[in-house]
Amino acid sequence: MTDAKPEIYKGLAGVPVDYTAISKVNPETNSLLYRGYPVQELAALCSYEEVAWLLWYGELPTREQLDEFTALERASRAIAPNVLRAIDDLPLSTHPMDVCRTAVSIIGANDPDAEDNAQEQNLRKSKHLFAQLPAIVAYDQRRRHGLGLVEPRDDLDYSENFLWMTFGEESEPVVVDAFRTSLVLYAEHSFNASTFTARVIASTLSDVYSAVTGAIGALKGPLHGGANEAVMHTFDEIGSADRAAAWLDEALARKAKIMGFGHRVYKNGDSRVPTMRTALESMVEHYDRPDMLELYDALETAMGERKNIKPNLDYPAGPTYHLMGFDTETFTPIFVAARVVGWTAHVMEQLASNALIRPLSVYNGVDQRELPA
Numbered sequence: 001m002t003d004a005k006p007e008i009y010k011g012l013a014g015v016p017v018d019y020t021a022i023s024k025v026n027p028e029t030n031s032l033l034y035r036g037y038p039v040q041e042l043a044a045l046c047s048y049e050e051v052a053w054l055l056w057y058g059e060l061p062t063r064e065q066l067d068e069f070t071a072l073e074r075a076s077r078a079i080a081p082n083v084l085r086a087i088d089d090l091p092l093s094t095h096p097m098d099v100c101r102t103a104v105s106i107i108g109a110n111d112p113d114a115e116d117n118a119q120e121q122n123l124r125k126s127k128h129l130f131a132q133l134p135a136i137v138a139y140d141q142r143r144r145h146g147l148g149l150v151e152p153r154d155d156l157d158y159s160e161n162f163l164w165m166t167f168g169e170e171s172e173p174v175v176v177d178a179f180r181t182s183l184v185l186y187a188e189h190s191f192n193a194s195t196f197t198a199r200v201i202a203s204t205l206s207d208v209y210s211a212v213t214g215a216i217g218a219l220k221g222p223l224h225g226g227a228n229e230a231v232m233h234t235f236d237e238i239g240s241a242d243r244a245a246a247w248l249d250e251a252l253a254r255k256a257k258i259m260g261f262g263h264r265v266y267k268n269g270d271s272r273v274p275t276m277r278t279a280l281e282s283m284v285e286h287y288d289r290p291d292m293l294e295l296y297d298a299l300e301t302a303m304g305e306r307k308n309i310k311p312n313l314d315y316p317a318g319p320t321y322h323l324m325g326f327d328t329e330t331f332t333p334i335f336v337a338a339r340v341v342g343w344t345a346h347v348m349e350q351l352a353s354n355a356l357i358r359p360l361s362v363y364n365g366v367d368q369r370e371l372p373a
């Protein structure tokens with residue numbers, strides 16, 4: 001008798017595990033659709049608030065719906081005192097992703113209806129987390145510089161207010177636009193590792209806050225969202241464009257993964273990179289930092305020549321956030337604030353047609369044996 005070995009798909013690579021109507025990642029056409037709309041067009045024409053509504057509800061908001069939603073978002077930005085106290089109690093050395101994770105946990109603990117998984121409740125929770133995360137991310141960056149909380153301003157939209165609460169001054173429209181573009185591009189990307197984590201948690205009929213908390217943990221890793229920070233560390237290490245090729249040769253020789261390059265789904269380039277690169281170019285021009293783009297191009301070219309591996313979204317996003325004045329450790333928390341939309345949309349989609357996510361494993365340990373006498 002032959003033992004037929006089941007095929008194992010390490011990392012679930014290439015395995016479709018469910019349907020989704022939220023976004024379509026198409027590596028063949030190098031495109032990304034949110035609810036059918038090309039992400040590049042949404043980035044060019046829509047506010048981040050409109051894109052969030054689209055991802056949650058499946059359609060762009062009417063004027064009236066958008067007005068109501070933006071008014072609610074502006075009224076929900078203040079962080080609860082116990083969330084603020086908890087952040088203050090964390091050591092300054094705490095990784096900002098751990099600060100986000102902790103804050104989301106407490107926001108959940110404050111919600112008396114946290115366990116109610118009715119769609120209306122989950123939409124309410126999604127909007128609440130959406131409105132709260134900028135204050136958490138901004139305040140954590142400030143406290144690391146010994147600065148206090150900046151109160152939100154309800155005359156500013158989501159992106160303007162995020163920058164206001166981080167830097168305590170109004171940002172130029174060109175900066176706001178580059179930032180908003182990054183949020184739209186980061187908002188959703190089908191069954192990536194953090195979204196899948198959120199769906200696994202939701203599939204047990206746990207709650208939205210638990211799903212988001214778990215997703216933050218998954219996003220933190222450098223093979224996923226943590227790569228945008230790692231890109232900046234790479235740039236710091238290389239220093240200038242003329243050193244990029246030699247740095248890369250040395251890194252590849254020791255089999256290092258080059259952060260910000262490669263992707264599980266896209267093998268011929270990430271659909272979002274050209275739009276984000278344009279945003280980076282606008283920041284390079286605004287802050288007069290051509291050296292940043294020279295280094296960006298030098299490393300991309302060297303990686304293309306040596307490995308034919310293309311940049312992913314984290315590659316242009318990292319230096320863009322750096323030029324805006326964000327600390328490197330704040331980059332992945334910004335990704336959290338953007339991706340919370342995708343995560344929550346997926347939690348609701350999972351719950352709407354739920355099946356517990358529980359794959360099989362193939363045991364390859366020792367055979368059954370007896371305990372020593």
Ligand SMILES: CC(=O)SCCNC(=O)CCNC(=O)[C@H](O)C(C)(C)COP(=O)(O)OP(=O)(O)OC[C@H]1O[C@@H](n2cnc3c(N)ncnc32)[C@H](O)[C@@H]1OP(=O)(O)O
Nearest residue numbers: 222223224225227256257258259260261262263264312314
């Ligand atoms: C927003 C996001 O989350 S996008 C992803 C952000 N993550 C990163 O930028 C981290 C760096 N990139 C990587 O580690 C990988 O490209 C991943 C994890 C994103 C995708 O990996 P996978 O689909 O599992 O591909 P895998 O790691 O098997 O790579 C295939 C081959 O390309 C190589 N490769 C892929 N990416 C890289 C990279 N960034 N640097 C060096 N080599 C790479 C691998 O070493 C492997 O080579 P081998 O066949 O000789 O062993």
Ligand SMILES: O=C([O-])CC(=O)C(=O)O
Nearest residue numbers: 188189191192193264265
């Ligand atoms: O899709 C992925 O695997 C990773 C990614 O690009 C994202 O989450 O935006």
